[in-house]
Every structure is written in C-alpha cells, then in structure tokens.
Amino acid sequence: MATCKILVADDNQQIRLLVSAALRSLGHEILQAVDGEKALEVAMAEHPDLVLLDVTMPKLDGFEVLRFLRKRPETAGVKVIMLTTAAQNTDLKHGADLGCDEYVTKPFDPRALREVVERTLAS
Numbered sequence: 056m057a058t059c060k061i062l063v064a065d066d067n068q069q070i071r072l073l074v075s076a077a078l079r080s081l082g083h084e085i086l087q088a089v090d091g092e093k094a095l096e097v098a099m100a101e102h103p104d105l106v107l108l109d110v111t112m113p114k115l116d117g118f119e120v121l122r123f124l125r126k127r128p129e130t131a132g133v134k135v136i137m138l139t140t141a142a143q144n145t146d147l148k149h150g151a152d153l154g155c156d157e158y159v160t161k162p163f164d165p166r167a168l169r170e171v172v173e174r175t176l177a178s
C-alpha cells in the first residue's frame with residue numbers, strides 16, 4: 056500500500072508514541088495532536104487519509120472532533136478510527152451514529168492496531 060498520512064490525536068503522550076511507532080513501521084507518515092482542537096486544526100491543514108481519535112481529550116472530545124470532521128466538505132470523507140479505553144455499548148453506538156469507521160480499545164496490541172489501520176485505509 057502507498058504511503059498514507061495518518062493523524063494520531065490523543066492527550067496521552069505515551070499512547071501517541073506507541074501508536075506512531077506501530078504505524079510508522081508500515082511506512083506511513085504520522086502527524087500528532089495533543090487535544091481535540093489541535094486535531095481539527097491539523098486535519099484541516101494537512102488533509103490526512105486517516106485520523107485516530109482518542110475519545111477522552113481536553114478542549115474537544117473525540118466525538119466532537121468526529122462530528123466537525125464529518126460536517127466539513129474538506130474532511131467529510133476522511134477515515135476515522137476511535138481510540139477508547141472503555142468500549143461501552145453507548146460509546147460504540149455514539150461513534151457509529153457519528154460516522155466513525157472503526158474502534159480500537161486501549162490497551163491495544165500493535166499488530167492488531169496495524170491490521171485495523173490497513174483494513175480501514177483499504178476500505
């Protein structure tokens with residue numbers, strides 16, 4: 056698969072580093088954001104192919120970011136994978152209603168994460 060641009064948005068630095076390392080090994084270009092506002096800013100400026108969105112982040116949470124992304128024509132078609140610690144049914148339903156493509160529950164296995172990312176990028 057060609058190199059893709061992937062935005063990793065999570066307020067936890069350790070998670071950002073883990074996700075970035077796991078995906079960089081696939082040859083993708085990785086961008087990072089530390090909160091929801093920054094994630095939107097980077098998404099609008101950089102037009103990533105895929106956004107990995109933490110649900111619980113300062114300023115704007117992952118669901119709010121997802122809602123904005125889907126509303127704007129420039130980012131409406133971007134692939135989105137939600138990162139969550141609690142894969143509660145309400146969260147899953149909420150994310151699906153807002154149009155996320157996939158869900159990954161933390162803690163994740165790097166190999167499983169790579170599989171979900173490649174599948175989502177190919178879909």
Ligand SMILES: [Mg+2]
Nearest residue numbers: 066109111112
């Ligand atoms: Mg968080």
